[in-house]
Amino acid sequence: MLSKSTKLKITVLLLGFAILLLLMCGSLIFGYANTNLKIAYDAFTSFDGSNEHIIIHNVRLPRALIGAVVGASLAIAGAIMQALTKNPLASPSVFGINAGAGFFIVVAVSLFYVDSLQAYTWIAFAGAATTAFVVYFIGSFGREGLTPMKLTLAGAAMAALFSSLTQGLLVVNESALDQVLFWLAGSVQGRKMESLLSVLPYVAPAIILSMILSQKINVLTMGEDVAKGLGQRTGFVKLTAALIVIVLGGGSVAVAGPIAFIGIVIPHFARFLVGNDYRWIIPYCAVLGGALLVFADILARFIVMPEEVPVGVMTALIGTPFFVYIARRGFGQK
Template identity: 70%
Template sequence: MLLRKNTHKVFGLLIGFLLLLLSFVASIIYGYTDTSFSLAIDAFRNFDGSNEHIIVQSVRLPRAIIAAVVGGSLAIAGLWMQALTKNPLASPGIFGINAGASFFVVVAVSFFSVTSLQTYTWLAFAGAALAAFAVYFIGSIGREGLTPMKLTLAGAAFAAMFSSLTQGLLVVNETALDQVLFWLAGSVQGRSLDMVYAVLPYIAVAWFASFFIGKKINLLAMGDDVATSLGVKIGFLKITAAIIIILLAGGSVAIAGPIVFIGIVIPHVARYLVGTDHRWLAPYCGLLGGILLLIADIGARYVIMPQEVPVGVMTAVIGTPFFIYIARRGFHGK
């Protein structure tokens, strides 16, 4: 743990907020179209309808907001998944939650030609919930009950199944393929603020609830029996955390598609900084997740310029080595 005193942790939050703000501004400024900080300010203060001003207001600003919201949401979802399952590899991507949400959206596009953002949102929530409960159920079967290894295997199996079904649907439906191919790679490009407005109320509720369950999650980490003896309602707490995960992961997929590895990487980085107290981990994950996705999105603009790489590809490049490192350490931190 790098930051041991509460004053240091508060200072770290302020530094994190400043870095998030700088990353947000950089996301608005940098890209294929050359802009500057003064031009970006002018686009909001004295909008003149020029191409540069339109890009700043209608393209870069929504993109930066979506990256910050989705990055923070996926990081917090990964934190609660790891806390509930006691599995360092748990995340919405690895456990098939993102894949389940994506599958439901693709089914709606393929068979029902759905275009409503609100419908996308509810379908993503439904797919995320189905995948989460299916993984938990399969991982609990057997005499040993729920174990980190069984959860990981069940999650990987369901992620592969939903991904295969999704690809199968797209193979036989070229129209749906054109609509969702770039979205399925995980991208914040070409999104509008309307998408954020459709999902933000649900994500905001999940964020708000996340800052109130940290203390009880700390007690849960000591074991179910200890937590129960200290007055924690185990069943209610787990259901609450599961709903938070579904809202955060499902909402993120509805906006930006299945972006991977943020839910694995960021909780571990946050623990390195502030330890295992979830009251501190939740806000740190929110800030660090937003910073990571903003920086990844900026990098995605330059890799093969003038074309862009989907930001989901960039997070996979960043996260894969970290995932291998965590897997090699084993489930007990050895």
């Protein structure tokens, strides 16, 4: 733990928030269209209808905001899942929640021709909830009951199953391929502000509730028997935390597709900075998760310019080495 005093933790958190704001400003400026800070400032203070101002308003501002919200949501969801399951690899992507939500949306698009943003949101929630229940149920089988390894294997199996089913549907229904292929790779490119506004009424309260619940999560991580001995209603806390994960994971998939590794890497980095106190981990995850996804989105614009790489590819490139390290350390390999 690097930040030991409360004052230092607040200072580092504010510094992280400042970095997030700078990255969001960079997201408004950098890209294929030639813009700068003055043009971006003029786009909001004296909009003239030029191509540059339209791009900043209609393209770059939504993707900057979506990147920050989705990154924060995935990181918080990962932190809560790791706390509840005591599994260092727990995250919406590893446990198949992203893949399940994505599969449900692909089914809705390819078979039922759904094209409503509000419908995508509720369908993603349903997919996330179904996957979470199935993974928990499968991971609980056996004499030892629920274990981190069994949860990881169950999540990986469900992720592979839903990914295979998704690809199969797209092969059968080629007309839906163009509509969802880029989205399935995980991307904030081309997303409209309406996409964010469709999930924000659910995601924002879930983020706030996660911070309110953080102290109870601290108690729960001490062990269920200890938590019950201290008078905590552990069933209620677990159910509330699970609902938060479903809303944050499903909402993120509905807006940006299944983006991996944010939910694994950021919670570990937050614990490295502030220790195991979830009163600090969750706000740190919100800031650092948003910053990482916005940063990855900026990088994605320059790798194969003038084309863009889906931001999900960038987060995979950034997160894979961390995933390997965490997996080796978390399961006791040398």
